[in-house]
Amino acid sequence: MIEPYYSRAGITIYHGDCREVLPSLGPVDTVLTDPVWPNNSVEEFKGFDPVKLLTETLELCRADRLVIHLGCDSDPRLLAAVPSRFEFARVCWLRFARPNYKGRLLNGSEVAYVFGPPLPASRFPGRQHLQPGESPTEGEKTCTTANGRFPGHPCPRRLQHVQWLASYFAGDTILDPFSGIGTTLLAAKNLGRTAIGIEINESYCEATANRLRQDVLF
Numbered sequence: 001m002i003e004p005y006y007s008r009a010g011i012t013i014y015h016g017d018c019r020e021v022l023p024s025l026g027p028v029d030t031v032l033t034d035p036v037w038p039n040n041s042v043e044e045f046k047g048f049d050p051v052k053l054l055t056e057t058l059e060l061c062r063a064d065r066l067v068i069h070l071g072c073d074s075d076p077r078l079l080a081a082v083p084s085r086f087e088f089a090r091v092c093w094l095r096f097a098r099p100n101y102k103g104r105l106l107n108g109s110e111v112a113y114v115f116g117p118p119l120p121a122s123r124f125p126g127r128q129h130l131q132p133g134e135s136p137t138e139g140e141k142t143c144t145t146a147n148g149r150f151p152g153h154p155c156p157r158r159l160q161h162v163q164w165l166a167s168y169f170a171g172d173t174i175l176d177p178f179s180g181i182g183t184t185l186l187a188a189k190n191l192g193r194t195a196i197g198i199e200i201n202e203s204y205c206e207a208t209a210n211r212l213r214q215d216v217l218f
Contacts, residue, residue: 002024011185011194013179013196013198013208014198015198015202019053022060022177028062029064029065030166031177032067032176032184033175034069034176035057036050038078051078054078057177058082058083061177064171065171067169068112068113069094069157069165070113072107076111079113086115087115089117092114093135095108095134110158114131135161135164136164157183165187166184166193167191182211182212186211189212
């Protein structure tokens with residue numbers, strides 16, 4: 001049995017290769033993840049075949065729903081790894097109120113691909129049962145900027161984006177097999193969901209545990 005790196009209040013982190021950890025886990029409602037993408041330039045990701053890695057990972061995931069979160073310049077051919085059992089649902093645009101530049105690209109949003117059945121309408125009040133396609137650019141859920149880095153991680157996603165995705169497209173139990181610095185887990189904690197993260201880099205596991213222990217959520 002694999003011992004968790006961290007486990008508290010319904011949030012669990014496992015340190016290791018997700019393909020080795022997943023067979024020991026039970027079913028979950030939703031996989032919500034930002035996997036390694038084909039055209040990345042991050043040195044620590046070199047040597048991976050991203051499509052092969054994601055294919056093998058998703059074959060081991062027992063889930064009804066899948067949400068893949070990517071940057072605007074991430075090669076979407078990675079989606080060839082998605083098993084046919086996950087029926088395509090929609091694309092979502094994750095807007096920034098203040099875009100930035102990535103070389104010659106004006107980065108005003110990220111993107112997410114949603115697969116699987118919608119959550120029951122009974123979970124949402126009023127017309128909120130509709131499945132939106134764009135994150136808000138005004139109000140408390142706004143993601144203000146694409147700038148910034150989390151110390152020690154090359155490409156963190158923004159908590160506002162992940163929390164918005166989880167609120168509309170993820171069920172009560174969420175799995176992130178490439179959890180990085182734990183943004184998916186922190187979003188789940190904020191929403192009162194149960195979540196499991198798997199991360200091969202131990203320093204990221206520790207960064208995630210520290211984020212989850214803090215009272216100030218970011």
